[in-house]
Amino acid sequence: MRKATSLCPALAALLLLTACGSEHAGAPAxxxxxxxxxxxxxxxxxxxxxxxxxxxxxxxxxxxxxxxxxxxxxxxxxxxxxxxxxxxxxxxxxxxxxxxxxxxxxxxxxxxxxxxxxxxxxxxxxxxxxxxxxxxxxxxxxxxxxxxxxxxxxxSEAPPEAGECPPSGIRLTTDDGDAAMGLRVVGIHLENCGKQDYSVNGYPLLELLDKDLRPVQGIQIVQGSGGISTGTGFDEPARPLVLKPGESALSGLMWRNTTESGPAADIPYGRVRAKQGADPVTVTPHLDLGTTGKLAVRPWTRPSR
Incomplete structure (x- = not known):
């Protein structure tokens, strides 16, 4: 069990180990x-x-x-x-x-x-x-x-543990994403784990944060694909959805990591709300946007079966 404690005398931060014997049979050294x-x-x-x-x-x-x-x-x-x-x-x-x-x-x-x-x-x-x-x-x-x-x-904004339902009754998480030929896609998953219906209409709200959790400026967040890539589902029309208890919705982020002239953007955090007024969840998609300066957001849709 973890416990808060005062910092003990430090040992080596990175240890090079050699094999050593045990004090008695069956006890690891x-x-x-x-x-x-x-x-x-x-x-x-x-x-x-x-x-x-x-x-x-x-x-x-x-x-x-x-x-x-x-x-x-x-x-x-x-x-x-x-x-x-x-x-x-x-x-x-x-x-x-x-x-x-x-x-x-x-x-x-x-x-x-x-x-x-x-x-x-x-x-x-x-x-x-x-x-x-x-x-x-x-x-x-x-x-x-x-x-x-x-x-x-x-x-207070950490994604919930597996199997945990927050007091809001809504679980918002991201997946590990997919990368191919410089194209990055990360899924945003919304689950109604509560006891009441939950409605969404449009796109999740997103705020980009730097390593010190401060807002990042200068990045264009576009609804839909923004011309980044076609055939990804990002250009599906936004429709109102009502999620009954146990139902889910899917959104996502898409970008390219192309690097040309100028400084490259590497943004570790995103603060996401399912809709206006919803509790925020801070996720870690590690957005290596290169010099593109653009991030696409997919509308809430029902996951394909």
Whole structure:
């Protein structure tokens, strides 16, 4: 269980680990930081790895002092994990989503794991543990764990957890999107998880935000495809929809990441409302708009069956 705590003495932010024995049979070893050195690198957006555990791959002496045995790994798990802390230095409660890379000595990433840490209060530090689980077949030995990416949104505007229905009775989320030949499309999903009918008519309302959650200016947000691409459903006419409990609607964002002259726009966040007056949800579509300066929004439609 996560708990708020004061920040413990820091260990290495990124640890290079060698195999080490266990204290007794069946107990995985906890790897120590290289040379026992303290952290010198700053945390990544408030997230710091404090220790890494890798089970022993060496045989250890048996109780008779003569025979040897290998320490068993946990069933269905590699036993590899990293402890981390998340510290909110801001003035509002934030929900963090952290992407961790598990890699080899050579820096080759073998797997990613994503952790969401909800409602970290101002000035608070929360502890957590990320686990590799069972690596895929043919995976090289993992010896390093690092923080690859951190996103953080206001806790009151974070997308709901899977299976959770917000007090509004409306779940608004985005998917991982699709990319092909420089064209990007991210779906926006609206589900009526409440007990009353919910109506929408037209397009979701969108505000673009920078890494500090401040409004971004200079981007043209167009209703429909805006000439970005045809045959995508973005030019379907907007129609009023009434969603009964359990029903859903679909919208989306579309852009190209073409880069020509001038600075490229890379926008991490979008604040979305299903309609005027609806509660906002801040999502993380990571809009790499290049120098196009244009983002298309699809009207609310019923998902195809």
């Amino acid at each position: 906890t790897a120590a930081p290289a040379s026992g050195s303290a952290v010198t690198a700053a945390p990544t957006d408030g997230v710091r790895i404090t220790s890494v555990t890798i089970p022993s791959s060496k045989p250890t002496p048996g109780h008779d002092g003569l025979s040897v045995h290998a320490d068993p790994l946990p069933t269905g798990d590699s036993g590899i994990s990293a402890a981390y802390t998340v510290t909110n230095t801001g003035t509002k409660a934030l929900t963090y989503t952290v992407l961790f890379d598990f890699s080899t000595d050579a820096g080759e990433v073998m797997a990613n794991r994503r952790e969401t840490v909800r409602s970290v209060g101002p000035g608070a530090t929360v502890e957590g543990t990320v686990r590799l689980g069972m690596p895929g077949p043919g995976t090289s030995r993992v010896t390093r764990v690092k923080v690859s990416q951190v996103t953080k949104v206001p806790a």
